[in-house]
Amino acid sequence: MARIFHLSDLHFGAHDERLVEAVEERINAGRPDLVVISGDFTQRARTDQFEEACAFLTRLRDSGHEVLGVPGNHDVPLYDVLRRFLSPLTRYKRYIDETLCPFHEVPGAAVLGINTARSLTFKDGRINEEQMEFIRSTFARVGDVPRILVTHHPLFALPVSDGLEVGKAIGRQDLALDSIGEAGVDILLAGHNHRASTHSARDLATRAGPALVIQAGTATSTRLRDEEQSFNQIDIEGRDVVLTIQTWGGSGFVAGDTQGYRRDGDHWRPIAEAEADVETA
Template identity: 40%
Template sequence: MNIAHLSDLHFGVHDPEAASLLVADVTAWGPALTVVTGDLTMRARAGEFQLARAFLDRLPGPVLVVTGNHDLPLDHPWRLYRPYHRYRAFISADLDPVVRLPGVTAVGLQSMPRWRWKDGLVRRSQLALVESTFAAAPPDDLRLVALHHPPFGRTLLNGGKLLRAGADLLLAGHTHHPDVRPMNGTTVVVAGTATSRRVRRTPPSWSRITSGDGVTTVTERHFVAGGWRTARLITVPRSRPVEQLSPK
């Protein structure tokens, strides 16, 4: 199962060359699923969403997309009254999408409430959605959760509960720095910023994820000297906790 993981595109302050060559790099790999974990825009402006929509349309599908904190208006009254209006209009009306493919069941979560400035939240209803979706999945499916905020540090309320919801793989962004770590039987993969000029410690990057034969392999691709190149490869054994393997 090959999965492409992109995050933090930040159209509006993006690198056009990185964005243009990224589509070809992802397409050449041939993922079964492409996941984009939020911050499609810099300031949630209509023109930025149009650029993001055009970019998403060029990625190999199916594509699972969720919102990030930059996809809500920063200081516009719409943040209070219509916070997801432009995201729904240009990207998707479904803020918590579910994708089912042979071998994988994936749930996307909208982790940015309008009343928080930057950090995220997983609601009880979203936890219930993840648990019920995974309970109905074939037993051998890869169970995947995608959201913008990683479940460590202080960036996500209820992140610990989410890690107990049964996911094999959790994909996030937000930090602009790639990271891979096993947490409570879940492999957490944080993608760097794919096309933004707002880099932190690493250049623009995206992650190739291959899961199979009890192992998850993450290959980080960095944009260096005008091209996408492999920078790091990490292998993590898949070890779903016993309570997640037992039928409910």
Template identity: 30%
Template sequence: MTRLFHVSDLHFGRQDQAAIDWFAATVHDERPAAVICTGDLTQRARSAEFEAAARYLESLPVPVTVEPGNHDLPYFNPYERFVRPYRRYGRLERMIERPLDVANVVIVPLKTTARFQWRHNWSWGVVGRRSLARTLALLESADDDHVKLVACHHPLVDRDGGHSSGKTIRGREALEALAAAGAHAVLSGHVHTPFDLEVPVAGGDTIRKIGAGTLSERVREAPPSFNEIRVGEGGALDVVHRWMESPGA
């Protein structure tokens, strides 16, 4: 069995230090095959926040891949946001949108952030056509016997009965294309609440939509948490939501 830890929305600058320490200790103790972080490393994309995130992620003793989140684009500096939005990532850059191939699993990135949108809320997601084409090419080049996971920040479609995904532009189109290319599940963050749902796609098939919670102070429906993803023989995929404390405690 291959075990992966899926974490999201660390929000350094507003991190829950107890939760951050708990997750790091769990990674050190249990040594999953990899850590997948689906965005919002920082609260305001400040250099000091990125530096703290870099120190933290570099301390984890397993491979790490990171997706950018909307909070990771410069908030107060329009020039940097439009011209060089990723300058502050620094040494984290090597982890950003990093494809991973571990045991019987391949993890491929899908960028859903945008430095500009023709709508009022720039925190919402966008799937660019070039970004989607890159992800599809990575999926199609992966071994057919691998479980294929796609990592992005924004949920591609709304989660029934819960927070909106933020109306991700071309999200449904992307989900259908990813399923057709052989993706088994799409991992995301952004809504700060864990979920695991089957989404119908064309042809009568389904694709898993798996969301991680947050390790920040900005909790919503649940306490700080992360997902443990277990991939067994024959590609069986099991997701366990792991809480720092039991809900309602």
């Protein structure tokens, strides 16, 4: 079984230190195979904020945890115009990771991160053709295990309630969906919207393949959007994925509802529904 803790939108510089400590405690107790952080390590890409994020990552690694991260739009300088366009991710590479598209294999899963942050947009994301080919070629080399793609920006505009949607679809969405379909991507992890949710990709876009879309809320930021801070615990075993959202309870993170999904052919279904069909067959 592979266990992944999926964090996003840490926003060091606009964070709560109590939550940072509680996240570390929960990660140490949960002993994941990999900690995934899907962007926005900082609030404004300032050196002191990257230093705080770097110290957090150092503590995780010193505790024996593997970490995979990708940049978010907040990790690109906003007000320093020269740096924004000439060297937008220099500080990220110095303090977080020199690799903008990292890849990790853990027992039972292959995980690839792709940088969707761009200088020319303030908050929207994009995947270019070179990255699409990198997705295809990287996953072509892995065995028969779930393939997980990590981005900061969701590939889709996501439903909230009553027909409302949050965010925009990623730039070149159709081409991006084609590439992840060709690569056989099973699970999409992202953040950006500060809301936790789970969807079938095919419910979000008719062109999408059979991927399970898992969004993380903000783990440590004080910038909330109608829900408390949270992060995801994802347990993967064969065709089954069990998602447990860890939600801030005021003094620590507590496990919320557990949702189980099973890959059934080219579609993800709730495990309870899949097992009920087997019993009645």
